[in-house]
Amino acid sequence: MEVTRAVITAAGRGARQYPAADTVQKAMLPLVDRDGLTKPVLQIIAEEAIESGIEEICVVCAPGDEAVYRQQFRNYASLLQTIKSDDLAVEQARRFVELEQRLRFAVQSEPEGYGHAVWCARPFVGDQPCLLLLSDHVYVSSETRRCVRQLIDLAAAEGCAVSAVQATREHLINQYGTLSGRRLPENPEVYLIDEIIEKPNPTLAELRLQVSGLRAGHYLCFFGMHVLTPAVFELLDDLVRRDVRELGSIQLTTALNALAARERYLALETRGSRFNLGVRFGMVEAQIALALAGSDRDRILSLLLESIVRVEQAAIR
Secondary structure (H helix, E strand, C coil): CCCCEEEEECCCCCHHHCCHHHHCCHHHCEEECCCCCEEEHHHHHHHHHHCCCCCEEEEEECCCHHHHHHHHHHHHHHHHHCCCCCHHHHHHHHHHHHHHHHEEEEECCCCCCHHHHHHCCHHHHCCCCEEEEECCEEEEECCCCCHHHHHHHHHHHHCCEEEEEEEEEHHHHHHCEEEEEEEECCEEEEEEEEEEEECCCHHHHHHHCCCCCCCCCEEEEEEEEEEECHHHHHHHHHHHHHCCCECCECCHHHHHHHHHHHCCEEEEECCEEEEECCCCCHHHHHHHHHHHCCCCHHHHHHHHHHHHHHHHHHHHC
16 A cells, blocks of 8 residues: 555644734744754644655645645745855755645635544545644654654555554543554554544543553553545545534544444554644643754753753752
């Protein structure tokens, strides 16, 4: 199975990032990436996909946002190209131009839920498998392959849908889709999915979602990236047509549960970490992680340690 198309959902308004998100789309908020370049979050996520073999990317956005995104990319590229003496600026401008050429857009006319947002990209996806990413999650791999590459490699080898997961502490599972599954004997990082529940409470998770082999008090939660087969979009189409909702919205997990009952569907315990930018201090955590995973790791670590010492000394005084 070859995966060359990706969907990034970015229709949410980023209420937790106000007032910054009232000035610029949350996916265009800046972070310093591992290479030391300051980039919009959308670029960081898209480059992970492109470096993993993705050729085209569809951004699911709110009405009117396509023109804003394209104008922002063109403005940034135009501004950077005027700084001819700075090699990093020239390189960043080149990346903006290349990325903008790969972007397509789909509009979610009303905020009907995550599953509905994914369904809006169906004309772009067609009858092909696709990679699905969130616009407010960034990833740091703990091996040489990017997290997206790990997922695509497994999907290609197994020829089925695969979702990335991460063992997550019990008090955080109400933020994520959480699943139960059976570990594959030949690959302990891969699970055959049995059931998925969207943002369960601990009591429900203890009853139905415990997974053998995980540390006590931990559950398998979605990592924020999936390789989807065309069957998922057929299932989403049915949910939208019948207006089937969970927690008031059309959920992707409803379709994925149906998929698990219908065909082989795997979860990969990804070697890396996800950082949710939509939670309190999420941008700070992500920025620190990117900096420590980058080319200037030693310098950043030294600066952080110096800052901690200064804060502690000030507290003692």
